Amino acid sequence: MELSEEIDPARAWLAALAAGVVLTAAAALAFPRRVADGVLWRYFWGPVDADAHAATCAVRSGGTTERLYTAAACRAADGVVAQPGYTTVSTVSYALILVFMLVGVLLLLRELGVEMSPHFFYALFPFMLLGGALRVVEDLIISPFIYFVMFAFTLSALVASVALERRGAIEHFEPALAVAGTAGLLVALGALAYASIAFDPVAFNPLFFALVVGGASLVGALFWLGSERYAPVVNEGTGWMGILVVWGHTVDGLANVLSLDWGPELVGQSYGSKHVVNRATVRVTESVQPAWLSEAVGTAWPFVLIKVAAAVLVVWVFDDRIFEESPRYAYLLLIAILAVGLGPGTRDTLRATLGI
Secondary structure (H helix, E strand, O other): OOHHHHOOHHHHHHHHHHHHHHHHHHHHHHOHHHHHHHHHHHHHHHHHHHHHOOOOEEEEEOOEEEEEOOHHHHHHOOOEEEOOOOOHHHHHHHHHHHHHHHHHHHHHHHHHOOOOOHHHHHHOHHHHHHHHHHHHHHHHHOOOOHHHHHHHHHHHHHHHHHHHHHOOOOOOHHHHHHHHHHHHHHHHHHHHHHHHHHOOOOOOOHHHHHHHHHHHHHHHHHHHHHHHHHOHHHOOOOOHHHHHHHHHHHHHHHHHHHHHHHHHHHHOOOOOOOOHHHHHHHHHHHHHOOHHHHHHHOOOOHHHHHHHHHHHHHHHHOOHHHHHHOHHHHHHHHHHHHHHHHHHHHHHHHHHHOOO
8 A cells, every 4th residue: 555545635734734833833932033023923913913003114122013104213113124015925925825725625625525616616706705805894903813704704604505415405505605605795895884984084985996897897808808709719718717817816906006006096095015026016117117107107007917917827727628637626726816816906996995
């Protein structure tokens, strides 16, 4: 018997998860200044803390956290300084964690005997919107536990829906899963609507919302028409799922560009870039684009082109052969690709729409 046959993949994944948590906690306790503050706080918790309090930076020194609100104060700060937004370290780390968690979800789906199909993909679409909406709720109540709530809710809804199907209460689990996600989304949107009415700092900017959703829908429609007429091979493997992928990443791109370049005009306030790729795009554009043109059209606009091009390329890669050879992996990866675009895009859209 081979070693691979003796090891249960699910138990191996759980063991790896437990080992990672234990080792990280042990390192943080053993080296509080170097690991807990210098790595975990600096690259992960500190940026969230600064962002949640609308601070220019957060400083960790002597076991206490101080928020500063000017660039000069941040430069002069004595301690570990964290600024809002993602860093290269956090971006790479989150990507690795995402891959690891995708493996865990894949193993869970295998244990549950879930058959992957476009219906499963569409059933999870409301959860992606819900994730973005809950991140806006997080901005209001300053609670990082929103992420754990989202994961627990999605997992519970999936397990409950599959259980209902197995007991014969429902014919297929996907509609029940979609209903659970839609119900959660409506609750989150209701809470945000109430906040826009009840709290003075929260406003309502429908033009921003219309520009993002309308623009993304236009790009999605053009992609569909163009691929159907001139290059059917690009979208023959994904169909309507491919349209959603392009639409979701266009939402992310447009929300970023409109908030960065046109925030004061559209919503009455300025926003800063939090994504590594976005910040790099702005820097490159500023260095090669004439100043008069930057003043007229802004410097973040190439980010939309990058997002759309990347989404189209991904859709092109997902041909029929991938879905036939490894359907669970293919569908799960496509879901993750849409989620990493639509989740942040929904958050940025709703955040600017409400002026948060």
